[in-house]
Amino acid sequence: MILTYKTYVLEYKHPFGVSSNTRSSTTSVFIKLEYEGKMGYGEACLPAYLGETVEGTIAFFEKAKPVLIKHKFPFSATQIVEEIDKLSNANNPAKAAINIALHDLLGKLAGKPFYEVMGFSRSEPMATSYTIGIDHENVIEQKINEAAEFSILKIKAGTKDDKALINLIRKYTDKPLYVDVNQGWKNKEEVLDMLFWLKEKNVILIEQPMSTNMLNEMAWVTERSPIPTIADESVKRLKDLDQIKNCFSGINIKLMKSSGLTEALEMINYAKKNNLKILLGCMAESSCATSAMAQLMKFADYIDLDAPQLLKNDPFKGIEYKNGNVYLNDLAGIGVEPIDTLF
Structure with a gap:
């Protein structure tokens, strides 16, 4: 699997106020996992209160690349998730982005929605x-x-x-x-x-x-x-x-x-x-x-x-x-x- 990423500033329709701050935008780092022509997408959203940075998130993705590139289909999502989690005690949004993209990719390789791959029924509206x-x-x-x-x-x-x-x-x-x-x-x-x-x-x-x-x-x-x-x-x-x-x-x-x-x-x-x-x-x-x-x-x-x-x-x-x-x-x-x- 090949991982690429792109930083993107998400802009609000209105400034977003909570008890501690007001902000007009939040930065996400989006990733793409590519394997044999199929693409899985993920997102690391980084509101300031999480204490995560764009630089730290990208550094984690670079650290994860050798883990991801060695796996071939059919791969074990559980094994990959465990290996990725051990790379750092922090970086939860970056881990989430990889986890999301991995499950998106698995579904696309199987031609099935996530819920079907996981073995449960589709959620009603x-x-x-x-x-x-x-x-x-x-x-x-x-x-x-x-x-x-x-x-x-x-x-x-x-x-x-x-x-x-x-x-x-x-x-x-x-x-x-x-x-x-x-x-x-x-x-x-x-x-x-x-x-x-x-x-x-x-x-x-x-x-x-x-x-x-x-x-x-x-x-x-x-x-x-x-x-x-x-x-x-x-x-x-x-x-x-x-x-x-x-x-x-x-x-x-x-x-x-x-x-x-x-x-x-x-x-x-x-x-x-x-x-x-x-x-x-x-x-x-x-x-x-x-x-x-x-x-x-x-x-x-x-x-x-x-x-x-x-x-x-x-x-x-x-x-x-x-x-x-x-x-x-x-x-x-x-x-x-x-x-x-x-x-």
Whole structure:
């Protein structure tokens, strides 16, 4: 297998605000794995809070090239993934890109979609949330109007006055909400009071309300919470789940954290065995990585796979959005094709 890569700046339709920062773009490094005329595609999306760099990601790809080039079809995806993972203790987005591209390539070599190669049925269409970042009132109103076809909205909280933010949202829509605090709240009693208030405002779940180093407080909140509490920043990979399983109601699995589809499936199995709810999420990925994650929708309680809808220069074609639902296509692999100018 021959690996090539290209850096690409994904630009948002609107500046994207969360509790800690606002950004207008995110860089991804896309890869192509080529074997006997077939191409598999992957993506390493690099939002700043992950602590990964373009330079470090490319260096990892260079390190992975000798591992990949020695394998011949039919190759063992499990063996390759294990070898790639041992190259570094970090670089999860880079590992995810290779994992995604590998499964895309395997599907294309077999002429089958990813889910069929893996031995499970195709996911039915599923409603995704549409994210409304922190912004000024007139822009929030515009974003809500742009999300008219979506039945669920995701609100980025952690502001100075989150009740005012939610009341502002309720001025324009009564749709169910996911609220993502991105570690923005500090006091467990105040958090619990807020969750009871949010439930009355038709909030379905809360993501990462408190800091990653406040697990005892989160366990206390979760035991009393009227709505599911979902771990995001507190969990990256499978090894993290034992520590947090009694602190949250569920987990947000993202390919850029989990190092790809292989471990995402392992995390799903763990969650089901331990009665944890499953939210499949994304960072700021294009249709490449988002389409890969969408292959696993059938296992999810909730999905937040709207990232391509927030971009104005998505370089891939993949999943389709209809009436706020995510639809898989019939293409082999993860179901994506790049625009002509990407590679």
